[in-house]
Amino acid sequence: MLAGISSAANISAQKNEETGLYSWVAEGDGFSIELIQLLPDFIRAIYMSHDFPDAEVEEIAGYCVFGTIIKNTSQQQLDYDVSNWYYTDKRGKNYPVKTKTEWLEQWRKAGVTFSWTLLPDKGTFYMDDWQQGFTTIKLSPESEFTLTYKWSINGIEHTDKFEGLRCAPEQLSEQ
Amino acid sequence: MHLNNYLNNKFLTLSLLAVFSSLITLGTYAAWDVQPKLGYNLTPVPKPVPAPGFTLEDMDEEKHSFKDFHGKVVLLNFWATWCPPCRREMPSMERLYQKLNGENFTVIAINQMEDGDHVFAYTGQLDVDPTFTILFDKDSKVSNSYRVSGLPTTYLIDKKGNIRYRAIGGREFDHPEVEKQIMKLMQE
Numbered sequence: 001m002l003a004g005i006s007s008a009a010n011i012s013a014q015k016n017e018e019t020g021l022y023s024w025v026a027e028g029d030g031f032s033i034e035l036i037q038l039l040p041d042f043i044r045a046i047y048m049s050h051d052f053p054d055a056e057v058e059e060i061a062g063y064c065v066f067g068t069i070i071k072n073t074s075q076q077q078l079d080y081d082v083s084n085w086y087y088t089d090k091r092g093k094n095y096p097v098k099t100k101t102e103w104l105e106q107w108r109k110a111g112v113t114f115s116w117t118l119l120p121d122k123g124t125f126y127m128d129d130w131q132q133g134f135t136t137i138k139l140s141p142e143s144e145f146t147l148t149y150k151w152s153i154n155g156i157e158h159t160d161k162f163e164g165l166r167c168a169p170e171q172l173s174e175q
Numbered sequence: 176m177h178l179n180n181y182l183n184n185k186f187l188t189l190s191l192l193a194v195f196s197s198l199i200t201l202g203t204y205a206a207w208d209v210q211p212k213l214g215y216n217l218t219p220v221p222k223p224v225p226a227p228g229f230t231l232e233d234m235d236e237e238k239h240s241f242k243d244f245h246g247k248v249v250l251l252n253f254w255a256t257w258c259p260p261c262r263r264e265m266p267s268m269e270r271l272y273q274k275l276n277g278e279n280f281t282v283i284a285i286n287q288m289e290d291g292d293h294v295f296a297y298t299g300q301l302d303v304d305p306t307f308t309i310l311f312d313k314d315s316k317v318s319n320s321y322r323v324s325g326l327p328t329t330y331l332i333d334k335k336g337n338i339r340y341r342a343i344g345g346r347e348f349d350h351p352e353v354e355k356q357i358m359k360l361m362q363e
Binding site for chain 2: 032046049050069071113114115116117119120121122123125126127128129130131132133
């Protein structure tokens with residue numbers, strides 16, 4: 001890995017007028033990341049439909065889960081590793097993002113063999129490659145935080161901060 | 176007893192599907208379901224490797240072995256019904272299949288950890304029912320052998336059974352550039 005570059009991504013936020021849920025996109029230096037708020041009940045429904053034990057369903061629904069879309073917008077090789085990403089809570093404390101590998105290890109012990117839906121920990125993307133999956137942040141509904149994420153293009157590491165993110169509410173508010 | 180369990184499971188599944196449908200109808204997850212414009216670039220594999228073999232069942236529980244397709248260029252796609260980009264790229268796979276299917280080319284879509292009833296219900300909702308081969312990888316052993324880490328992932332395999340191209344994430348498979356790559360492999 002070559003010396004890192006601190007990037008400055010263009011960040012845009014979008015509110016779904018129908019539901020009040022937010023999504024954010026950050027784009028810069030060959031990498032695009034989109035985070036979409038998901039309700040705890042949606043997460044419960046997903047994992048219940050895959051026969052997860054109740055305790056596991058409740059555990060992941062207790063996280064702040066985002067639909068996450070990452071994309072290689074360059075024409076070069078892009079690598080990412082979620083185990084290098086971290087989030088910072090409102091008090092300024094940093095925490096690692098729980099990875100798919102960590103979830104799978106936990107689920108395996110609980111007898112679960114289903115291994116999809118979460119954003120893969122690591123990836124090597126070429127032109128037009130992209131990936132979609134859940135990212136889990138251990139914060140309560142409506143918490144605000146900053147996500148620091150890293151990727152590399154042709155071995156040159158880039159780091160950026162996704163500020164102003166907020167977990168989904170427990171439920172949709174009355175329209 | 177067995178029938179009761181079956182009906183209970185069926186009821187639960189249908190209830191959950193109804194919940195999902197309601198949520199989607201409400202537009203709650205529209206942003207999650209409609210995502211980036213699909214590209215068309217497939218990445219050449221620098222050193223082609225033999226595609227791992229497999230034997231899997233189709234919707235009618237009929238077994239298919241990968242070796243049965245030897246001599247054809249194969250577009251091998253790993254997917255699931257709950258995966259939004261998988262759903263988006265499927266119509267382009269069917270158009271590609273309709274255009275090029277024959278002695279030298281086929282499409283195989285390997286579903287991950289779902290059952291025939293579920294997939295049948297899903298394909299019944301599509302504008303065009305897929306006519307290419309859909310196989311069931313109920314324990315994800317085949318996707319593991321292909322080192323698939325996320326869905327969809329697609330491989331283009333040559334007539335000798337070597338992986339020549341790969342794509343991570345959805346694509347428009349009937350794009351002229353993809354067709355050109357497939358035709359080239361068909362002519363080898």
